[in-house]
Amino acid sequence: MNINVKNSQNVTVVELAGEIDASTAPAMQEKVLPLAQTESKILLDMTKVSYTSSAGLRVLLSLFKEVKKNDGKLVLVGVSEEIQDTMSVTGFADFFVFCDHVDNGIKTLS
Amino acid sequence: MNINVKNSQNVTVVELAGEIDASTAPAMQEKVLPLAQTESKILLDMTKVSYTSSAGLRVLLSLFKEVKKNDGKLVLVGVSEEIQDTMSVTGFADFFVFCDHVDNGIKTLS
Numbered sequence A, B: 001m002n003i004n005v006k007n008s009q010n011v012t013v014v015e016l017a018g019e020i021d022a023s024t025a026p027a028m029q030e031k032v033l034p035l036a037q038t039e040s041k042i043l044l045d046m047t048k049v050s051y052t053s054s055a056g057l058r059v060l061l062s063l064f065k066e067v068k069k070n071d072g073k074l075v076l077v078g079v080s081e082e083i084q085d086t087m088s089v090t091g092f093a094d095f096f097v098f099c100d101h102v103d104n105g106i107k108t109l110s
Helices: A025-035 A054-069 A081-089 A102-109 B025-035 B054-069 B081-089 B102-109
Strands: A002-008 A011-020 A041-052 A073-077 A097-099 B002-008 B011-020 B041-052 B073-077 B097-099
Touching: A002 A025, A011 A025, A011 A054, A011 A102, A025 A054, A041 A054, A041 A102, A054 A073, A054 A081, A054 B081, A073 A102, A081 B054, A097 A102, B002 B025, B011 B025, B011 B054, B011 B102, B025 B054, B041 B054, B041 B102, B054 B073, B054 B081, B073 B102, B097 B102
Parallel strands: A011 A041, A041 A073, A073 A097, B011 B041, B041 B073, B073 B097
Antiparallel strands: A002 A011, B002 B011
16 A cells, blocks of 8 residues: 655545555554644545555544544544444544535645 | 245245345345244255345345344344344344354244
């Protein structure tokens, strides 16, 4: 998987591409978790993520906890319907703010 | 998907086979939920289920609630590792008792 980090209007935009599974999730976690600094505003753009396994869900939850601990904000963009449904059924969705587009995500975080 | 219901040692054994997705979940729910009568002991054998979508998770949660409401017991057998992981990550697993084999499931319910 590819991870690209950039800054836009004081928001850390993390573009993910590829599959998030047990083999790629550790590298993702290692790269993404340190971005959650004090009061960080993080946008995770998953538009180009083709597949998210339970290992990916685990990273999302870890990131959420880290962001919350540091009084930051987190928005997820482009999460697939199936993953959003899974989060919704399990009550997991309550933790996250979902946006359709990066622009809306940045607006939400600003 | 195929659903086969039989009785074994006072346990209602429900064998599921095929894919549980948005198109098959409603039929599954319609057939399985009414089995949750007062103090029913239900074993859901998912060994032959190849795929479970979020719609399947939703049915499992509905069944759990129905069983609980009626003071019954529910055991899941042969749930795939990925689904168990998803349930575990999201805290959803706490609702269920998992067994590897039907025999162990029946023993657990007896």
